[in-house]
Amino acid sequence: MKRTRQTHPDWKTAALVSPITGSAEQPISVLHRTLAPRSVVREHSHPWGQLVYSYIGVLEVTTPSGRYLIPPNRAVWVPPDVVHEVSSLHGAEISSLYLDANESASLSTECCVIHVRPLLKELIIAALEMGDQCDWDGPGGRLFRTLHDQLSAAESEPVYLPLPTDQRLLKICTHLQAHPEDNRTIEQWSETVGASIRTLQRLFKKETKLSFQGWRQQLRVQIAQQRLAEDGVTITQVAGDLGYESSSAFIAMFKQNLGMSPGEFMKAIRCPKPSTSNLL
Structure with a gap:
């Protein structure tokens, strides 16, 4: 089994939570x-x-x-049996949608980030309010099937940070993660x-599917979200910490990648969560 690189060894370990799924009655x-802040669900996989x-x-x-940083208007899809860790520096309120192997078969076989548009968000909220013990042949089942259809149609976005294995690239990427x-x-x-310029350019494309400039920009997008x-x-502080000479250049880059300005992002991550009756 391919494993992740260990992350945040000094953070608090959060417990695994198992869903009620995997049966014909509740797929x-x-x-x-x-x-909690500075907590991590350690690497694991499930069917x-x-x-x-x-x-x-x-x-x-x-x-x-690779590594995916997920702001409130995005979600990451993790296919069955993929090893993964989930963590948060400042804490988060999370909803997870679990699909058994049959329901997952029609979705991507690779991890990907999707844009959670208003309809998909409201369907997730409605599913939380309904809870797991619903009649699959009744309204609850229809809700979950609609949710599945919307998930199938959701747009994927290349916003994750692929990690290289070549030692020369790894030296560059490790340094930039510490000094963005x-x-x-x-x-x-x-x-x-x-290494020659041509060799580095070729390796970045081969191992990360990004150019050197594209990889560094994606790293800065991820660190910006955390900061x-x-x-x-x-x-202004974040722009300077990431090496931008002006806030306007940073704002333009951020909006181009996430579809919202840094100010809009800051409001989104602090907005009250929806009221639900089945929060676990």
Whole structure:
């Protein structure tokens, strides 16, 4: 079994939660939980697919292929049997949609991030209010089937951070994760790691499906989401911490990638969660 790289070893370990699914009577279920700040559900896998969605806060989902940071208007789909970890730096309110193997078969076989549009969000809320013990042949079943249809039609977005395995690339990427403000060009990195510019460009495309510039920008998008979730931080501070000379350049990059400005993002992650009667 391919494993994830260990993340956040000093964070609190959160308990695993098992859904009520995997039977003909209940092939889809929804659970809600609160993830405390600096806590992580350690790497695990299960025979059902899982859609991880946060109402409040930013989630980090790590798989063997890369890292996904999930703001409130996005969700990550984890297919059955994929090893993954779920964590949050500042805490989060999470809803997970679980689908058994048959229901998962029509969805992507790879992890992906989807845009949770208003209809899909309201269907998730309605499913939470209905709970797991519903009549699959009645209104509850129709609701879950509609939810499944909307999930199948949801747009996937390339917003995860793929992790390379080549040691030269890994040296660059590890440094940039710790120092995202570093604006060195690939030409300068070529001298540092002892590889030609063409070799680095080829390896980045091969191992991450992104250019060097694209990978660094995606890293900055992810770190920006984490920083903007902190209390008291300003957009100007985050822009400077990420190596941008002006806030306007940072705002334009952020909006281009997430479809909302940093200010809109900060409001979204702090908005009250929907009222439900079956929060677990």
